Amino acid sequence: MATLDISRLTPKERLDLIGELWDSLSAADVTLTPAQVAELDRRLATFDADRRESIPWEDIDTELDRRSR
Template sequence: MPTLDFSHLTTDQRLDLIAELCDSIDHDAVPLTEAQIAELDRRLVMLDAEPGEGRDAFEALIDLRRRHA
């Protein structure tokens, strides 16, 4: 496969392209590793044990973006 030149794209355009590529993948076609499955299981156990704990994912992302802007 030939190398593609993305140097003409801005950083934001490159990030948008990455997001579009990731969104185009059939996630069911990419199997999880045993470690990923174990981590998801661990988190589900924690969620079941303390359902009121944790943060909304969108709020966490907003906070991260504010801190790193």
């Protein structure tokens, strides 16, 4: 197996490589601990609750435009 001297890569090339490696994994390749699953569930519940109280961007943009006149 050939090795890659990553120190010769630019920061952008290294970031691109990280992305390619991450994208090469399937969901089955990435296992979560029970604590991570619980945290994701908590964040999703918070996201859903916050979304119900959110204001559409168009409304905010209209209000900002109105205030800048």
